[in-house]
Amino acid sequence: MSTLETNKLMNEPDHKTHSDTEKDGVKKIHPFVELLQFAAIALLIVVPVRYFIAQPFIVSGASMENTFHTGEYLIIDQLTYVFNDPERGDVIVFHYPKDPSKFFIKRVIGLPGESIDIQGNVVTITKTDGTTEILTEPYIKTMAENTSLTETLGEREYFVMGDNRDASSDSRVWGVLPKDKIVGRALFRLFPFTKIETVPGKYTFINN
Secondary structure: OHHHHHHHHHOOOOOOOHHHHHHHOOOOOOHHHHHHHHHHHHHHHHHHHHHHHEEEEEOOOOOOOOOOOOOOEEEEEOOHHHHOOOOOOOEEEEEOOOOOOOEEEEEEEEOOOOEEEEEOOEEEEEOOOOOEEEOOOOOOOEOOOOOEEEEEOOOOEEEEEOOEHHHOOOHHHHOOEEHHHEEEEEEEEEEOHHHOEEOOOOOOOOOO
């Protein structure tokens, strides 16, 4: 008897009401509400990334040729310099000190506490330990032999120059770059597709 009763229970039809089925299932969200929810989630993800982690920029001008050209699309990493200091050879984006609404892209040449001496197209660095180094810079496109300049950097100051130095407005013209003006370093080159690259343009000096 128990076997028959068990079989009966297993084969009984489902007598749930329509309201019970709705409670057990899922209810479709209205498309407009769904769109609002998706937009809110996207904003929660995109806004912090956009303002605190990475920003897109498009290169404009000739000051960094032949490393970067007009129209190239870059992603700038804003997080690295929160934990680490810029290094010599890094390509950085920063607020132009004379007009913070403008963004410049240059290469870090001099670090805090160092002295930079430029005679003609020769750049000599006197480091904080007193040693000197004449920089070998294979990334330079042009640099005319008409510069004579010496600059000593403060605790949070950097000396930056463009790779196409005859077409660059940089620390030789408007002075040192305070660290608080730095936005971040070039992390990705995404366009043109033939030049996709991670940390584009970075040059590591052996004695850095």
